[in-house]
Amino acid sequence: MTSRARRALPELPEVETVRRDLAEVIPGRTVTKVTVSGARSVRRQDRVEFERLVTGRRFGQVSRHGKFLVLSLDDGPEALVVHLRMSGQVRLHRSSDEVAKHTHVVFDLGGFGQMRFVDPRTFGELFVDTLDDDGRPSQLVHLGPDALDDRLTAAVLHRRVTAGRRSLGLKAALLDQRVLAGVGNLYADEALFAARLRPSRPAAAFSRDDAGLVRRELRRILRAAIAARGSSFADAAYVDTRGVTGGYATRHQVYGRAGQPCPACGTTILRIVVAARGTHLCPSCQT
DNA sequence: CGCATATCCTGACTGC
């Protein structure tokens, strides 16, 4: 029947949804207190140092690079950087709301309430970093251009995917955040289906026309997913800042649909492993 | 150097 595991992890559209929610309420709010109870969530720097760096600061604009959230502090050269990884959530609460299990960091925002970081698998993380002249955190310089950045033209995508690669699969290249930032397992599968390209095709056999197609379909899909506030399955691994699920899962063409007919040709959708990831594809449509 | 693999972790699911 359908593949066993169906979970939507936060990728670009989900992180962008969180960013937009935060951008409506966070700017201008001052952090009166920070409590880090989960040591693993703050691991790039000392917990006490982290609390010192954030306490008393006022949040400015909220931006995103790939799957990283960047919350500027005091409009200065520093920012709070957040990555949700597998199961992280940034939630907005009244201070009196019950504290959910796996809440690892709590930011008190004066009379406004709290911003809380909840993360069962503890893969997610937060850290304070300095920003360069372009507003890029210093520890994120290795990231490729954001998947929705206009500067990621077909020519640039083609060059970055094929550069130096021999046998690596196309999907693995798209998942490499150094190539482009923001694409994860779900949207890689959806974009490659729409572009009619096999995930296992060697990246070296990725033509300029292929790059144009992938770029177009990826942008279309990511934008539609953002409009639907992201993808969630029954397990609600992804929810927004108020705990609400996203609506894009009903539009998935192949992801989580193994054993069901391809929406384009009716062939049974397969689930295989590519780049050590559960991968969904139509063996007829995708070459 | 390119690429594969192990690692971190919890909860959902499988099978008895």
Place this chain on the structure above:
DNA sequence: TGCAGTCAGGATATGC
């Protein structure tokens, strides 16, 4: 119904 075992996955470290 309960419980032990398996599996999922983003980024990174390590090994070939």
